[in-house]
Amino acid sequence: MTSTPPHQSILDKPFVLDLFAGPGGLDVAGHRMGIPSLGLEWDRSACLTRYAAGLDTLHADVSAIRRDSFESLPPEINVLAGGPPCQTYSVAGRGAGRKALEDVKTLINELAAGASDEDIDKKLKALEARGGDPRTALVLEPLRYAIQATRSPNRGNRPFDVIVLEQVPAVAEVWRHYARALQERGLPDGTRYKVVVAVLATETYGVPQTRSRAVLMARREGLGAPSLPTPTHRAYEPREWKRRNGLPEARLRQPTLDEEPEADRENGDGRAPWRSMRDALGTPVGTHPGRGPFLVRSNYGSSGVPGRRGVRTDQQPATTVTGRISRFVVFEHLTDDIVYEGRRFSMNEAGMLQSFPPDYPWSGTAQSQQVGNAVPPLFGAHLLSAALDLPAPTPETLRKPWVPATEEQRAKLRSHGCGTADDCTARCPRPE
Incomplete structure (x- = not known):
């Protein structure tokens, strides 16, 4: 000791x-x-x-x-x-x-x-x-x-x-x-x-x-x-999250006042809830304007299955941020029942998903590769x-x-x- x-x-x-x-x-x-x-x-x-x-x-x-x-x-x-x-x-x-x-x-x-x-x-x-x-x-x-x-x-x-x-x-x-x-x-x-x-x-x-x-x-x-x-x-358990919340596409909305987000549910281990993409990107900070509800579809296989594209809502953590982060497709909320393909992650947002501070000065070429x-x-x-x-x-x-x-x-x-x-x-x- x-x-x-x-x-x-x-x-x-x-x-x-x-x-x-x-x-x-x-x-x-x-x-x-x-x-x-x-x-x-x-x-x-x-x-x-x-x-x-x-x-x-x-x-x-x-x-x-x-x-x-x-x-x-x-x-x-x-x-x-x-x-x-x-x-x-x-x-x-x-x-x-x-x-x-x-x-x-x-x-x-x-x-x-x-x-x-x-x-x-x-x-x-x-x-x-x-x-x-x-x-x-x-x-x-x-x-x-x-x-x-x-x-x-x-x-x-x-x-x-x-x-x-x-x-x-x-x-x-x-x-x-x-x-x-x-x-x-x-x-x-x-x-x-x-x-x-x-x-x-x-x-x-x-x-x-x-x-x-x-x-x-x-x-x-x-x-x-x-x-x-x-x-x-706490660790993120995707199967448990989907069991409680259904498919990600059903969650493209703000939680109601009486709804307790999955990440906030207490399980007695004393650890804080895992942090979601909404936690990282939802609130304006620095030059980042904040983002409303969204879904993300990665362009590479998820869970080790080639050809299977991972889809997550902003109420979940991001999938592993790689050099392909600029290709992730982001779907945003338009009305109660309509979504549309929105702007993709900026390098500032991609960096924030990696836990870099807001407004980190990404420079040069291949910036998404640098982030990943x-x-x-x-x-x-x-x-x-x-x-x-x-x-x-x-x-x-x-x-x-x-x-x-x-x-x-x-x-x-x-x-x-x-x-x-x-x-x-x-x-x-x-x-x-």
Whole structure:
């Protein structure tokens, strides 16, 4: 057990290095919690969003930073976070994902045993030459960063104190293998961690969306064992909701004064009701005008059944917000018995369904992909709070409209992140 007083972080001054930082989900959480962060992000448009939001950023290849300029990172960074790309670990298809998983497990063991970067890179190139996906290497980067910290003169060879990783549920087996390496074998210098791994539902933490994430939380030995964040909201049970309420199409209306919404019914567990799309979008806030009753039809299979389109009313949480969120069809109320196809979700609304603050300054291209790929900030805040022994956040933590960076602030951030105030430079990664 740690002797840290309640509501005081286990670290005096937490400072997060966010690998594969995207448009800023985890950094937004840290910002609202008063925790500084530095995000590393490869995608140019995601970096433009981050600069506009005022988030400290390096437009960089995560692997290149580790290899070539790790010593330039702030030495006071003590929390490592990230969600590396996951496409190569899907268990679907003809087994390529499972084969990649076995390759990754072997390389995790070799890294923990002290294999050199050169040996690991040679094996990764050999895997790629045999038809492997080059992105397979990226899931190793958090472990390689953790090891590199112990070999960094700029840091005094000091390991990261806390590690927080998240990705889609298919990556849970990778995180479990990480956990075994960090706990049982430890890093090559002998540093060991206490680790917990689980698959969590984001709606149980107040995110107005059903989305499952595989998470790993680790603390360096001596800082106490980490605990998963305690759910603050009830889980959404679609079958139970439909049993009580019928088909979604029958619910395109405002509840009457004597009607108790399904989400508000008490079941005695002490948790708040899950948050619906109406909770997130119904009320005007910032430049968001609010939305009346609506139905949403997603354009991809639901419940794991290809070709089956999920339909939900605004009184339910959103389905998982993906890069296709801009294609979701929204039907709005016209009269008591007529509906019509209304305007689709704006990027501001899509971000709010991910729990981003209203008026977050989405920038660049492929904005819906940025939204869909991001860590839900409220969920990220729960992960950081649990990892650092801080009070759990509430949805209100992220309801205040975001104030974008000034042009001067944006130029300064881009000068640091890209090399000039208004453009990328030769040090920035190229799309190819």
